[in-house]
Amino acid sequence: MKRCSSRLSLVCFSLVVLFSGIGNAADKSISTDVVVVGAGSAGLSAAVSAAYAGAKVIVLEKMPFAGGSSNFAEGLFAVKTDQQRRKAIGLTKEEAYWHAMDYHHYRNNAGLLAQTVANSTSIIEWLEKQGVGFEVVTMSPTEAPTWHLIKDWGTAHHGAALVQAMQAKAKELGVKIYFETPAKELIYNGGAVAGVKAVNAKGDHYTINAKAVVIATGGFNNSKEMVRKWTRFDADKVFPTVPINKTGDGINMALAAGADSEGWGLMLHPGTHGEGIKPLGPLYAMTWQPLLWVNKYGDRVVDENAVWAFTFAGNAIERQRDGFVWSIWDDETVRYMEEHGIDNGLGVLVPIGTKLTDLRAEIATAVAQKSSSIVVGDSIEELAQKMGVEPARLKENVDQYNHAKETGRDEKFYRKADTIVPVKTGKLYALKVFPYNFVSIGGVKTDLKMEVTDKNDKAIPGLYAAGADVGGLYGDTYATWTSGMMFQWAAQSGKIAGEQAAAYGKR
Structure with missing residues (x-):
């Protein structure tokens, strides 16, 4: 290229950068067992559980850091834990379930809620084995003592502590995390989902072939378009607490694959x-x-x-x-x-x-x-x-x-x-x-194995979802009485989705 004149130096420099970027971009093809889209608490839980099950796992995260909105969360809902026992808290799972069902006016998926309450004890125990510590507290006079505040992990506090602990465990188990690499579309093979296509910040295009995909992109509350389309709220008058690019990417990929949806709203x-x-x-x-x-x-x-x-x-x-x-x-x-x-x-x-x-x-x-x-x-x-x-x-x-x-x-x-x-x-x-709003609620429908289902209630082969990308847990409003349920749901549904995705890949 000819030397630039001083007058055109800025334009010329920009063209050099542009064409250099294009020249360095690459098409890459990778094969793995499970691809997890999103590295928040749901995605990391999915990745860790799939890796424990023997799967090779790749995680795609569009942000330059892990955790998403989980970094700003604080505690998890649970009932009948050791933390509650040590404080003589006698709340039962039945009480928590019936209270939540009444609150949601039976407009939610009763089976999904029952499973979430039932597994709340074991998910705390599982997370403790990954290095996450808890203490139970009550946040206000109107709530039950179900909120398990996360203890510090190194220099990280609360939700960020869980994220750091799970990221360290994922690395220990051989999980590969690609940051600034958002998934763009699903790959299909004979009617089944068989991987994703992604593009990183450098413009590299990835074709990641996988036996199963777990969607865990954290919901849609930063997308005014999706808030307008799917909820009753005025997107110009309800403000996201943290602008961390939660734009419904995973939900939209699942909908494009024929997924059904339910429970749209905001917390x-x-x-x-x-x-x-x-x-x-x-x-x-x-x-x-x-x-x-x-x-x-x-x-x-x-x-x-x-x-x-x-x-x-x-x-x-x-x-x-x-x-x-x-x-x-x-x-x-x-x-x-x-x-x-x-x-x-x-x-x-x-x-x-x-x-x-x-x-x-x-x-x-x-x-x-x-x-x-x-x-x-x-x-x-x-x-x-x-x-x-x-x-x-x-x-x-x-x-x-x-x-x-x-x-x-x-x-x-x-x-x-x-x-x-x-x-x-x-x-x-x-x-x-x-x-x-802290986070969106609602999204794609799943069964209790976190398999994404279509409008005939049939599982879409190879596709799983977790956390805020999934609908059905709530009615039209998040229940603070069961404080921390969204965070717990992310970890629990992620764990289930990862286990099931790994098992699917072995069929």
């Missing part, structure tokens, strides 16, 4: 954003506290104790006009949060009792940056004007709320009066609270 929770507001910072933590909530008109809309179950709170917020509520508090509440800390933790990422010593500073920063999500006033009237609501209407609702505290009876929403946090003292604050 909602409260949150906020705006100029000067930090993710998981003091103002974000305030969205999880049981304070006064009003809608865009200044009216109370729910017993605010719904916030103790984060999915309930998310649902209540999402159904409001324009998809938000205002959380309102006073200077006395700020003082309480500074001195005593929060009453409702954001899991253990921001634990109960965390003192919000920077709350006033963050409010001042957000106001100075003209954030539309936080306003401050010296009176109800000033606060209402800044919120854009009718002052008399807001005052009527604040007065009713405070009066319920004084009289011991909330005539509007029957909130327990002793839990009401009054709005009276000093400056007043209003913060916009939006619905966020």
Whole structure:
């Protein structure tokens, strides 16, 4: 190539890089027993269990790291574990199952839920053998003591600790993980799934021939298109908690193979954003506290104790006009949060009792940056004007709320009066609270062996799915009473899918 002139040097350099990349790209063909698409907790569990069964395993992960949303999770649901026994927790599997079935209104796959509850003890034991440690805790007063918090693994905490432990075990067992190598389509042979095609970040094309494929790509909550298509939610008003490229890749590959689907939804929770507001910072933590909530008109809309179950709170917020509520508090509440800390933790990422010593500073920063999500006033009237609501209407609702505290009876929403946090003292604050989602729920249908099934309920030969790519475990909402079930489900369904995929390859 001729030497570039200085004027065209940038363009010429770009062309050199482009053509160099094309020249270095390669077509590669690999054969293995099992391909796992996704290296989250479901995919790693599938890979490890398949390797234990004697299979050669390749894992494809489109991100440059393992774990996906599992890195941000904290604990697993389980019943009748040693951890519970040591704390004299007598909850039975029957109780957990029936409570969950009632919660899901029988709109879920009863057999899948029963298997998940039944195997919850053994999956904890299996993960312990892989180097994962647990302690059982309760996250809020409305939940059962089923949440098995993951202990540190090296320098990794909570979900990331499980991911690191499982990744180390996979490496020990000879599993090969290809990062930044997303699967693009399934390969078929005589009506059966027989591998995948993938492309890595360098442009190399892989044809990976396999006896079975496990899809475990973590769901679709980062895809506005899929949220719009498959759920009842407005994708522009429900925000993903972590943008980690969960775009339904595995689900879409399975649907293209003829898979049936069910149970589409999102796991909602409260949150906020705006100029000067930090993710998981003091103002974000305030969205999880049981304070006064009003809608865009200044009216109370729910017993605010719904916030103790984060999915309930998310649902209540999402159904409001324009998809938000205002959380309102006073200077006395700020003082309480500074001195005593929060009453409702954001899991253990921001634990109960965390003192919000920077709350006033963050409010001042957000106001100075003209954030539309936080306003401050010296009176109800000033606060209402800044919120854009009718002052008399807001005052009527604040007065009713405070009066319920004084009289011991909330005539509007029957909130327990002793839990009401009054709005009276000093400056007043209003913060916009939006619905966020941790992860999607629902996806392709499977049988109890995690074989993907078609619209005639027949297994698609060679195709398995696990974790958030699978539908049927829930009704329309994640149940916080059985806290940690999604994380446990990922590990358990992955383990089953890996074992079954390895067994299929030996037929």
